[in-house]
Amino acid sequence: GAVVSQHPSWVICKSGTSVKIECRSLDFQATTMFWYRQFPKQSLMLMATSNEGSKATYEQGVEKDKFLINHASLTLSTLTVTSAHPEDSSFYICSASAFGQENTEAFFGQGTRLTVV
Amino acid sequence: DAKTTQPPSMDCAEGRAANLPCNHSTISGNEYVYWYRQIHSQGPQYIIHGLKNNETNEMASLIITEDRKSSTLILPHATLRDTAVYYCIVKNRDDKIIFGKGTRLHILP
Numbered sequence: 604g605a606v607v608s609q610h611p612s613w614v615i616c617k618s619g620t621s622v623k624i625e626c627r628s629l630d631f632q633a634t635t636m637f638w639y640r641q642f643p644k645q646s647l648m649l650m651a652t653s654n655e656g657s658k659a660t661y662e663q664g665v666e667k668d669k670f671l672i673n674h675a676s677l678t679l680s681t682l683t684v685t686s687a688h689p690e691d692s693s694f695y696i697c698s699a700s701a702f703g704q705e706n707t708e709a710f711f712g713q714g715t716r717l718t719v720v
Numbered sequence: 721d722a723k724t725t726q727p728p729s730m731d732c733a734e735g736r737a738a739n740l741p742c743n744h745s746t747i748s749g750n751e752y753v754y755w756y757r758q759i760h761s762q763g764p765q766y767i768i769h770g771l772k773n774n775e776t777n778e779m780a781s782l783i784i785t786e787d788r789k790s791s792t793l794i795l796p797h798a799t800l801r802d803t804a805v806y807y808c809i810v811k812n813r814d815d816k817i818i819f820g821k822g823t824r825l826h827i828l829p
Binding site: 711716 | 761763766807816817818819
């Protein structure tokens with residue numbers, strides 16, 4: 604399957620600082636990228652959908668000013684957690700898909716474990 | 721509203737076939753059945769998907785009933801590395817993936 608690389612794999616930051624997570628599709632052009640959050644022992648929760656060159660669409664209850672998403676190219680999307688607080692500690696996972704093409708499976712990054720102290 | 725219903729957990733002996741059921745009685749004509757799995761502390765991994773016909777790849781087989789209201793994912797020879805949470809998802813091709821609770825599959829040595 605296609606490769607989606609997420610960086611960093613884990614990060615620890617101080618409360619009040621911002622953290623940027625990168626998601627790259629390495630061997631295909633991702634027209635659509637998704638960002639998920641997963642708390643311990645829970646399923647993945649979709650945060651937002653981003654299409655290259657346009658603003659992200661956020662799911663209900665997700666603060667767009669806190670979780671900034673940029674999808675500037677067909678191979679890169681970034682999620683910035685601004686003014687992070689301990690309750691933002693979670694496992695963040697990105698997904699990339701080439702919608703509109705023959706194969707439309709979504710492929711996932713390995714996830715980023717964020718700990719805010 | 722959940723589009724799929726899966727058992728919360730299942731056990732399977734190593735080397736045996738693991739058959740994971742999924743009910744999707746409200747599936748519409750354009751919706752596909754997708755299966756993903758998530759091994760602990762990793763991102764989900766795509767397994768297989770299908771519309772009407774049964775599908776097989778190097779990882780698994782997908783059996784979809786004729787009325788499309790249910791399906792079964794088959795891992796032909798389960799190994800310990802297949803221990804994971806398996807998600808059955810019903811959606812149109814270009815739709816976002818909404819995860820349910822999935823089935824936690826334990827492979828027993």
